[in-house]
Amino acid sequence: MLSMTGYGRASGTYLSKKITIEVRSLNSKFTDMRFKMPQNYKEKEHDLRRIISKKAERGKIDVSINVESLDGGDSFSLNKALFKKYHSELNELQIELNMLAGDLTQTILRIPNVVVADENTLESEEWKVVSNILNEALKAFQGFRKEEGQPMEDDCKSRISKIATALKSTDPFEAAREVKIRERMLKNMEEYVGKDNIDANRFEQEILYYLEKIDITEEKVRLEQHCKYFIEVVENKTTQKGRKLNFISQEIGREINTLGSKANSSDIQHLVVQMKDELEKIKELVANVV
Numbered sequence: 369m370l371s372m373t374g375y376g377r378a379s380g381t382y383l384s385k386k387i388t389i390e391v392r393s394l395n396s397k398f399t400d401m402r403f404k405m406p407q408n409y410k411e412k413e414h415d416l417r418r419i420i421s422k423k424a425e426r427g428k429i430d431v432s433i434n435v436e437s438l439d440g441g442d443s444f445s446l447n448k449a450l451f452k453k454y455h456s457e458l459n460e461l462q463i464e465l466n467m468l469a470g471d472l473t474q475t476i477l478r479i480p481n482v483v484v485a486d487e488n489t490l491e492s493e494e495w496k497v498v499s500n501i502l503n504e505a506l507k508a509f510q511g512f513r514k515e516e517g518q519p520m521e522d523d524c525k526s527r528i529s530k531i532a533t534a535l536k537s538t539d540p541f542e543a544a545r546e547v548k549i550r551e552r553m554l555k556n557m558e559e560y561v562g563k564d565n566i567d568a569n570r571f572e573q574e575i576l577y578y579l580e581k582i583d584i585t586e587e588k589v590r591l592e593q594h595c596k597y598f599i600e601v602v603e604n605k606t607t608q609k610g611r612k613l614n615f616i617s618q619e620i621g622r623e624i625n626t627l628g629s630k631a632n633s634s635d636i637q638h639l640v641v642q643m644k645d646e647l648e649k650i651k652e653l654v655a656n657v658v
Contacts, residue, residue, distance in 0.1 A: 370607050370658040371516035372427040376509025380501040382494045384439045389505040393427035395656055405433035408490050416502070423506045425608050426658050451482050513658065520653045521602055527646040532595045534639045535588060541635040542584065549632065550575055582630045591623040610657035617651050
């Protein structure tokens, strides 16, 4: 079981450049990727998405690619047209608002895209280095997810086991429930129509009809099967199992709710509340599973 929360980082060098790649992820129903990288790397965005989607699978994923010069040889250029446009508009705004005139140079230089790094086309050899660094970052990323996911897996198994145990605990109360229902219905009949006026055969038919309506055998069988299937999915070799576990959790919830509505026993209701409590915690965990 892999957590949807993950982090991986790796660095490498190409000529006089140090390239650092960071991959982070948070919960998301779908794969949502955002990139922060040099302009000349954007031509490879499709390839980056393909590589990351295959390994990261699901989540809100942020990828940062940082390139720094090791010999201080970075060169920058000033976007003069953009600088002039900002200066003209800010100057007009100062006059219009009767603001004190000030040096706008530092303010404008901090605006994005006014000062830009000179970037060339990404060479094939550099792309190979970037790909290798990305794979290393993804390896660390997956390791983080696995480490985070193991306690979640253990917790899910433990809580499913508690639901199964609570389900077994309903057996003695279910048998006692029939006796109580029979006694209560007989007492009510005696009060309303009198003991001598009760048709024994008709009374037995009514009892059987009512007991059939509140019978929870099918719900118990299905709930037990869902719990077993949940564990099977948790323990299988596939990494992407969050959606399936979510669906199974919903089915478990339906059976628990139906069991509660048919319970007709305070003891069984208490066990149903325990099962619901465990299931809610399971749902919280599953929401953060890849």
